[in-house]
Amino acid sequence: MEQQILVHRLPGGLVLLGEPMPWLRTVACTFMLPAGTCCEPEGKEGLAGAVMEMIERGCGDLDSRAYMEVLDALGVETGSAVMTTHSTFGAVMRSDVLPEALHLLGQALCDPTLPADQVEDVRQICMQELRGLEDEPSHRCFTELKRFRFSHPYGRIAQGTREGIESIQHVDIVDFHRRHFSPGGTVLAVAGNFEWKRLCDLVEELFGGWRGEAQSELSPVQVNYGSRHVDFASSQTHLALAYDCPAYGDAEYYPSRAVVGVLSDGMSSRLFTEVREKRGLVYSVLATCYSIRDRGSVLCYAGTTANRAEETLEVLLQTIDSIAQGVSPGELERLKFRIKSSMVFEQESSRARSRQIANDWCVLGRVPTQREVLAEIDRLTCESVREHFLRYRPRAFSLVSVGSEPLELPVGADHT
Amino acid sequence: MEQQILVHRLPGGLVLLGEPMPWLRTVACTFMLPAGTCCEPEGKEGLAGAVMEMIERGCGDLDSRAYMEVLDALGVETGSAVMTTHSTFGAVMRSDVLPEALHLLGQALCDPTLPADQVEDVRQICMQELRGLEDEPSHRCFTELKRFRFSHPYGRIAQGTREGIESIQHVDIVDFHRRHFSPGGTVLAVAGNFEWKRLCDLVEELFGGWRGEAQSELSPVQVNYGSRHVDFASSQTHLALAYDCPAYGDAEYYPSRAVVGVLSDGMSSRLFTEVREKRGLVYSVLATCYSIRDRGSVLCYAGTTANRAEETLEVLLQTIDSIAQGVSPGELERLKFRIKSSMVFEQESSRARSRQIANDWCVLGRVPTQREVLAEIDRLTCESVREHFLRYRPRAFSLVSVGSEPLELPVGADHT
Numbered sequence: 107m108e109q110q111i112l113v114h115r116l117p118g119g120l121v122l123l124g125e126p127m128p129w130l131r132t133v134a135c136t137f138m139l140p141a142g143t144c145c146e147p148e149g150k151e152g153l154a155g156a157v158m159e160m161i162e163r164g165c166g167d168l169d170s171r172a173y174m175e176v177l178d179a180l181g182v183e184t185g186s187a188v189m190t191t192h193s194t195f196g197a198v199m200r201s202d203v204l205p206e207a208l209h210l211l212g213q214a215l216c217d218p219t220l221p222a223d224q225v226e227d228v229r230q231i232c233m234q235e236l237r238g239l240e241d242e243p244s245h246r247c248f249t250e251l252k253r254f255r256f257s258h259p260y261g262r263i264a265q266g267t268r269e270g271i272e273s274i275q276h277v278d279i280v281d282f283h284r285r286h287f288s289p290g291g292t293v294l295a296v297a298g299n300f301e302w303k304r305l306c307d308l309v310e311e312l313f314g315g316w317r318g319e320a321q322s323e324l325s326p327v328q329v330n331y332g333s334r335h336v337d338f339a340s341s342q343t344h345l346a347l348a349y350d351c352p353a354y355g356d357a358e359y360y361p362s363r364a365v366v367g368v369l370s371d372g373m374s375s376r377l378f379t380e381v382r383e384k385r386g387l388v389y390s391v392l393a394t395c396y397s398i399r400d401r402g403s404v405l406c407y408a409g410t411t412a413n414r415a416e417e418t419l420e421v422l423l424q425t426i427d428s429i430a431q432g433v434s435p436g437e438l439e440r441l442k443f444r445i446k447s448s449m450v451f452e453q454e455s456s457r458a459r460s461r462q463i464a465n466d467w468c469v470l471g472r473v474p475t476q477r478e479v480l481a482e483i484d485r486l487t488c489e490s491v492r493e494h495f496l497r498y499r500p501r502a503f504s505l506v507s508v509g510s511e512p513l514e515l516p517v518g519a520d521h522t
Numbered sequence: 523m524e525q526q527i528l529v530h531r532l533p534g535g536l537v538l539l540g541e542p543m544p545w546l547r548t549v550a551c552t553f554m555l556p557a558g559t560c561c562e563p564e565g566k567e568g569l570a571g572a573v574m575e576m577i578e579r580g581c582g583d584l585d586s587r588a589y590m591e592v593l594d595a596l597g598v599e600t601g602s603a604v605m606t607t608h609s610t611f612g613a614v615m616r617s618d619v620l621p622e623a624l625h626l627l628g629q630a631l632c633d634p635t636l637p638a639d640q641v642e643d644v645r646q647i648c649m650q651e652l653r654g655l656e657d658e659p660s661h662r663c664f665t666e667l668k669r670f671r672f673s674h675p676y677g678r679i680a681q682g683t684r685e686g687i688e689s690i691q692h693v694d695i696v697d698f699h700r701r702h703f704s705p706g707g708t709v710l711a712v713a714g715n716f717e718w719k720r721l722c723d724l725v726e727e728l729f730g731g732w733r734g735e736a737q738s739e740l741s742p743v744q745v746n747y748g749s750r751h752v753d754f755a756s757s758q759t760h761l762a763l764a765y766d767c768p769a770y771g772d773a774e775y776y777p778s779r780a781v782v783g784v785l786s787d788g789m790s791s792r793l794f795t796e797v798r799e800k801r802g803l804v805y806s807v808l809a810t811c812y813s814i815r816d817r818g819s820v821l822c823y824a825g826t827t828a829n830r831a832e833e834t835l836e837v838l839l840q841t842i843d844s845i846a847q848g849v850s851p852g853e854l855e856r857l858k859f860r861i862k863s864s865m866v867f868e869q870e871s872s873r874a875r876s877r878q879i880a881n882d883w884c885v886l887g888r889v890p891t892q893r894e895v896l897a898e899i900d901r902l903t904c905e906s907v908r909e910h911f912l913r914y915r916p917r918a919f920s921l922v923s924v925g926s927e928p929l930e931l932p933v934g935a936d937h938t
């Protein structure tokens with residue numbers, strides 16, 4: 107069946123996207139709102155996450171308990187994520203319960219109670235999440251990398267700061283919700299088994315009257331290079347490394363994605379081979395593309411013994427730079443086939459598709475079909491990937507090490 | 523479409539299971555082998571994991587590199603897991619590449635090269651994985667709980683021990699593979715889009731000549747109660763708690779699963795409500811059923827601030843015991859609907875189904891259909907769940923705390 111991406115715009119600004127997957131019996135919906143950490147007021151770091159907690163503490167006529175009971179009674183699995191420019195709130199369910207579930211999720215978004223007497227509990231939970239992060243060095247090196255690499259306010263992390271969480275008042279929550287949970291700039295992406303006409307009617311009925319102010323302008327994203335160390339009592343060193351690349355949506359994105367694929371997709375990828383298989387330096391190593399607005403980064407992770415951290419960083423940097431010598435036809439063929447397979451896998455997950463199309467709309471203002479993406483992938487050649495790499499050859503890096511001994515970038519690689 | 527579970531036995535003892543899911547375009551296969559940690563010789567803890575690493579280092583005519591390249595070229599995602607009595611090795615793929623992929627996976631299992639010159643690299647990787655675990659207290663409290671709670675050799679963990687990994691020789695790997703990677707007691711479970719007759723022919727062709735000795739007898743599983751503390755520099759305390767319950771396969775399993783569901787499934791569950799929502803003690807809390815052979819356990823986890831650890835343990839124990847006062851009709855209805863929904867979700871994942879049917883066969887000697895499981899769930903009443911709980915009322919616990927201060931079970935709850 108030919109993939110369809112359906113679009114319906116509501117008067118208040120909400121965009122409804124639909125991708126029918128009639129071979130499934132589930133449906134997933136994702137609200138993507140312009141309510142990420144970069145919208146938090148100064149000194150209130152952690153507020154976006156606290157608001158996400160609060161909207162599920164009762165809405166419409168339902169108190170917190172009743173809301174959760176109704177969702178559980180429908181067998182709905184909800185989830186939310188706070189990101190940099192946006193936040194998501196979504197659910198996956200049996201397709202027959204979509205109307206009731208969407209009604210409830212809509213109430214939580216548009217008409218939450220935001221009970222003042224639960225702010226303290228939510229603060230405690232946010233604090234627990236932040237403290238939990240401190241105990242997970244493999245995650246923490248990424249959050250510290252984000253803080254270090256990106257200019258204010260883009261370096262903020264979803265978990266916030268102690269000071270920020272401590273200072274959150276009920277009025278901050280109400281205010282953040284009023285400003286940023288608005289239909290302008292918000293997408294509702296539905297993927298799975300549903301009937302489009304009925305869905306449009308339902309969404310019109312539930313969200314037709316939703317109004318709200320638009321998002322304010324954002325400053326450009328800047329990045330910092332160099333090294334930062336976070337002291338952590340351990341025999342391991344966890345390192346997160348980043349370098350610049352074209353962002354998702356850039357005309358040069360796909361060659362850049364191919365470079366990351368050759369480095370990190372699959373067991374025959376270069377990082378897996380050089381860092382793990384040949385040298386046993388790590389149990390896991392990876393590279394991935396990451397974008398904040400028009401700023402693209404390749405992020406790499408490796409966790410190793412403290413006394414092999416320097417060698418690991420060296421091999422990581424050498425392996426990245428080895429792309430300059432070219433990509434073999436076999437590497438590129440394998441990568442293309444892997445990407446095609448992953449698209450087949452994605453077609454069996456309503457959740458994955460609803461997130462993907464929501465993100466596409468927010469970043470690109472449209473949703474490319476899988477056929478379009480495949481055409482981009484098929485167009486890649488060994489020459490075009492190498493030329494791309496040479497044009498964007500990574501020379502300046504941002505490095506964060508978490509462990510008992512600091513790690514430094516080699517001279518020149520820190521852009522100083 | 524009515525769910526079908528197909529069975530075909532090969533002369534060497536291998537059992538082939540099939541669950542057709544023709545609405546998918548993927549297929550997943552899981553080999554479940556009687557080659558878990560409890561099969562490791564004394565002093566060689568970590569060997570099962572090392573062998574799993576080694577079998578992917580070349581097989582048949584292919585060296586390590588060629589093997590990985592062929593799998594990547596097919597777009598196959600492989601994965602393995604070392605458990606207590608069994609280990610799994612499997613893959614998910616586009617259904618059109620199943621014949622080539624199964625050929626390759628079969629070679630890795632039955633005819634691996636096990637190259638002596640790669641033992642050292644594999645040892646390093648195993649050591650990295652073990653060290654990585656030391657940095658993840660939320661995982662570590664579970665591995666320490668396993669070590670503490672279960673009698674030898676069932677308390678062994680997949681990551682092994684430093685001494686065990688250090689002592690592994692090439693001959694140990696060859697010997698473990700020869701003894702435990704044998705068709706007797708092994709299941710190959712295939713779920714997704716495939717044609718049964720062709721699959722049987724293919725598996726006959728690939729594995730028809732596979733022979734090997736049967737598994738030796740295992741000792742009974744015993745459990746220990748009481749508390750153990752693991753010192754870890756942190757402001758958090760991670761606690762893992764276990765108590766006895768009927769094992770998977772026991773006639774009383776489903777009421778026991780219902781108790782865990784009321785405690786931990788969904789946002790309206792008792793643990794989520796009491797420990798997280800009302801008191802803000804934790805960011806996450808959970809309970810789950812876990813079986814080793816005929817020994818069932820309920821495992822609980824909570825991570826909290828050190829100074830609230832005692833309160834968290836107290837609320838955890840009280841909430842578990844609150845089931846003695848009964849389960850409400852609403853709780854049971856929600857649970858039933860959630861379980862039914864999760865079965866619909868599972869029908870969209872070839873990987874989940876192939877793992878489930880492999881496990882069912884190894885534990886139960888048969889695969890219950892979803893219809894059978896639903897009948898068991900539907901039979902549950904508030905009375906039957908409460909009566910079950912009172913009959914198996916948890917009085918003795920095993921507790922592990924990971925953090926800077928030890929945590930003790932209340933008097934009486936440690937069975938001393």
